[in-house]
Amino acid sequence: MSTSMKKRKIAVLGSRSVGTGTRVLDILSSCLSGLYLLGKSSLVKQFIDNNFVDSYYPTIETTFSKSVVYKGVEYDCHIIDTAGQDEYSPLNSQHAIGIHGYILVYSIASKNSFNMIQVIHDKIMDFCGLEKIPCVIVGSKSDLQSSRQVDPKDGQMLAKQNDCAWIETSAKENINVGKVFELCLQEIEKNTVPNQQEPQAKSCVAM
């Protein structure tokens, strides 16, 4: 790996799926309520391995690395696939400190998961004490059109209100997966002052 590569840490967050605590029951509950699962891990897996698996394994937080060339610059991206956020739980500091950009995921087939995006966004802003965070709001499972509960216009409006990028994606059909991470780098680099090597120092970014 080139020493001049810019390191960017990206956290993938969304609402936590309601696990039952045991493996068999988790699988059963995912069959019953699969639409409410966000597909965070599937999105990351498709990006890292070019692979989609239909089965569900509850996420234990994992970090992946991949070098990405964006606008002719090579970035060493560290992507943290989180287990998700509860409405009332405080933000885990590891999902804020040292993070350069966020991918906030909802399922287009779950209005509840969409409603959680503003809650999670506000939690990050509160934690970091910032007025803006580099962020992409992502509507996952765009292949599930017949189960759609979230209008694209609502996604775009939420992104506009929070000064974020927005996109819909399908890990299953490999639609817009690379674009999600490009948009995240774009939002991170918006934070970079011209002629400056790294994103501007913010209280939550470890330089």
Ligand SMILES: Nc1nc2c(ncn2[C@@H]2O[C@H](COP(=O)(O)OP(=O)(O)OP(=O)(O)O)[C@@H](O)[C@H]2O)c(=O)[nH]1
């Ligand atoms: N139709 C469809 N199903 C998907 C897509 N992405 C993921 N899934 C399915 O949704 C389920 C949950 O996917 P995961 O990627 O494990 O979801 P997660 O958000 O990481 O879930 P947690 O580990 O509970 O946080 C799995 O059965 C996937 O196969 C997609 O783009 N389209």
